[in-house]
Amino acid sequence: xxxxxxxxxxxRRLPTISGFLSFLIAxxxxxxxxxxxxxxxxxxxxxxxxxxxxxxxxxxxxxxxxRRRSRLYAIWGLxxxxxxxxxxxxxxVSSLSINYKP
Amino acid sequence: MSDEKKEFEEDYQNYLKxxxxxxxxxxxxxxxxxxxxxxIGKNMARRTNIxxxxxxxxxxxxxxxLSTYMYYAIGGKxxxxxxxxxxTIYVTEPNMGLEKLRLEDEIGFFSMNIKFDVFKRxxxxxxxxxxxxxxxxxxxxxxxxxxxxxxxxxxxxxxxETEVMVHPKAKIPFIETDQWDILKKIPDGTxxxxxxxxxxxxxxxxxxxxxxxxxELRWLAVDTGMDAAQVDKEGVPITPLGYxxxxxxxxxxxFRTSDGxxxxxxxxxxxxxxxxxxxxxxxARAKSLSLESxxxxxxxxxxxxYGAVITGxxxxxxxxxxxxxxxxxxxxxxxxxxxx
Numbered sequence: 001x002x003x004x005x006x007x008x009x010x011x012r013r014l015p016t017i018s019g020f021l022s023f024l025i026a027x028x029x030x031x032x033x034x035x036x037x038x039x040x041x042x043x044x045x046x047x048x049x050x051x052x053x054x055x056x057x058x059x060x061x062x063x064x065x066x067r068r069r070s071r072l073y074a075i076w077g078l079x080x081x082x083x084x085x086x087x088x089x090x091x092x093v094s095s096l097s098i099n100y101k102p
Numbered sequence: 103m104s105d106e107k108k109e110f111e112e113d114y115q116n117y118l119k120x121x122x123x124x125x126x127x128x129x130x131x132x133x134x135x136x137x138x139x140x141x142i143g144k145n146m147a148r149r150t151n152i153x154x155x156x157x158x159x160x161x162x163x164x165x166x167x168l169s170t171y172m173y174y175a176i177g178g179k180x181x182x183x184x185x186x187x188x189x190t191i192y193v194t195e196p197n198m199g200l201e202k203l204r205l206e207d208e209i210g211f212f213s214m215n216i217k218f219d220v221f222k223r224x225x226x227x228x229x230x231x232x233x234x235x236x237x238x239x240x241x242x243x244x245x246x247x248x249x250x251x252x253x254x255x256x257x258x259x260x261x262x263e264t265e266v267m268v269h270p271k272a273k274i275p276f277i278e279t280d281q282w283d284i285l286k287k288i289p290d291g292t293x294x295x296x297x298x299x300x301x302x303x304x305x306x307x308x309x310x311x312x313x314x315x316x317x318e319l320r321w322l323a324v325d326t327g328m329d330a331a332q333v334d335k336e337g338v339p340i341t342p343l344g345y346x347x348x349x350x351x352x353x354x355x356x357f358r359t360s361d362g363x364x365x366x367x368x369x370x371x372x373x374x375x376x377x378x379x380x381x382x383x384x385x386a387r388a389k390s391l392s393l394e395s396x397x398x399x400x401x402x403x404x405x406x407x408y409g410a411v412i413t414g415x416x417x418x419x420x421x422x423x424x425x426x427x428x429x430x431x432x433x434x435x436x437x438x439x440x441x442x
Contacts, residue, residue, distance in 0.1 A: 023153055030160035037163050040208070072150065080157060087164055094175030099184055099207045099216075 016070070019063025022077025025056035029084050049088040056081035166211050173240065174214060180207065183238060184216060186378045187385050189356060189371045191234075193343055194386040196256070196267065197222050197295060197320040197411040197434075198231060202354040214238040222252070223320055224413055225293025225440040236385065243384045254434055260341045260387050262332045266297040266432040267323045267342050267409030271330035274299065278430040282423055288416045288436055295320070295413045295434035300427050303406040306347065306365070314421045316441075317414025319347040322407040324368070327399035328392060329408060338390035342409060343372070365405050372397045415441050 032048030035041075056077050063074025131139070174180035188202055198220050205218040217235045221228040232250035236243050248258075257264040263275045281296075288294060300309070303325045310319055323329075323342035334340050345368035350357035356367050375382040376393035383391050412419065416436070422428050 023157075027153065027156055027160065030157065030164070034160055034163045037167050073153070076154065076157060080161075083161070083164075087168055090168060091171060094171040097175045097178065098171070098180040098209070099205065100181075101203060 016063040016066050016074055018059045019066075019069075019071065019074030019077055022056045022060035022063055022081065023073040024077075025052050025059065026077050026080030026084065029053050029056065030080065033084065033087070044088075044091075049084055053081040053084035053088075057085070167209075170209055170212050173212075174209060179241065180209075180214060182378075183214070183241060183243070183381065186375065186381045187216065187234075187236060187243070188218070190375060190382040190385040191220060192356060193345055193368065193371050193375070194341060194382075194388065194391070195220070196297065196323070196342070196344065197346075197413070199223075199228075199346065199350060199352060199355065201352055212240055222295065222435060223318075224295045224435050224437045225415070226442075227437070227440045229435070229437065234385075241381075243381050246385055252435060256387065258387060259339075261339045265332060265341075266434075267411075268299040268430065269325065269329040269332070269408045270300060270302050270429065272332055274430050276430075276432060281431050281433055282420075284433045285416065285420055285431070288433075290415075290417045291439045292416045292436050293414065293439060293441055294416045294419055294436045295411060296419055296422065297432040297434055298410045298412055298422065298428055299430045299432075300408050300410070301429045302427070303408045304427065306405065306407050309407055309410060309427065310347070312425055312427050313412065314418060314425070316418045317412050319410055320413055321345070321411040322347050323409030324400060325403070325406045325408050326396035327403075328396060334390040334392040335395075336390070339388060340390055340392065341386070341388040343391070343396060344368075344407070344409075345371075347410070368405070369397070369400065372400070415439070 029048045029052040032045060032052075036044050036048065060074045060078030060081055063077065064071055066074075184202075184205060184207070188200055188205070191198055191200055199222075200218050200220045202218070205216060207217075208215045215235065215237050217233060219233045220231045222231040223229075231252055232248055232255075235247040235249075238244070256266065262272075265272075265275055268274050285294070285296070306322055309322070313319060321344050323344040326343055328334060328340055329342060332339060345364050346357045347364065348357075349359065349364075352358065356371060357364050359367055372393060375391070376397055379391060379393050382393070383389055411434070412422070422431060
């Protein structure tokens, strides 16, 4: 006996495009941040820790609103963007409290 | 019984037929369709794997950096370590100060590196005496990397034979007349720094009053009960503990005191260092500070000095030979005239 598959027009569990973009942007930002940290750059490039994560955050939020498609990438993108923004905030606060000079 | 069995058989056959009809009614995928689904699934799984692995790898460095920053920032740990290091310099290095405002720090993975310059007042000017670089692994300091720019730096490994300020009960390890000769042969029109050893322990005010006018008392070596022996209880050499005698106008200096009570600041520093002795002993030249017993001695007997660092014009410093309280001097740095 052959197994059949019920087909209901394109119901594949693929991730949303905005979710994928959000994940991708978060990865690019993380890579940029890694480079900045490893070469011990004094002034962090704001684009990687502020602008891009904000874009990634909203794209990830958009990617969450789906019924049929997978939210996996959106959740990753969103979490990484939140981490990057939190990283920026905590780094600023802790840098100010270490050997602060007016 | 047999009727019942027949009924069951019929029901079963009907159900089987229905199911077969249903299955044949289903539209199965074509071969290409199946291949496409498998390919999409494979690609999707591969891409997800790659992206998640990449994300985890890229998170390692930021998380390590952030946790290091949080470690040093929470509770002011970095500032506390910096405070201990800088204050150790003030009380263990004669006539030496630093600009805390210009201290540089760099945080690495679970480590911190601090760099700062140290200065000596010779005559009326502060000269850069060298720089310090100290690496901390979390809160454990390494031995400082020093680069001293002095002509006559103090020995890195102090011992009884190399001491420059000596307690009245201890033997003077250098020939006193040689030092007076050096001072006599240095030309007029220069300024110099001398380390003075006294004949007896005395109050700081008494020493100030007994000195000739045109010179500046810079640092006072305080009697801590161990200075006559010059070693601690275990026989490890110690160096004098003391404090700057003058108001220090450098920003953030602990001796920038409004009422000029450097003695109180000195005692505060000693009690701070005694709580962080391991860090202070790494930074100081002497590898034993025995702060607890020395601080207890000072608190019991009060601040009395047995040595000092004095700076001024060379011709004025020669007058120290006539001061009866002075047992010996050792000449330190000499610089061009800057007194007026």
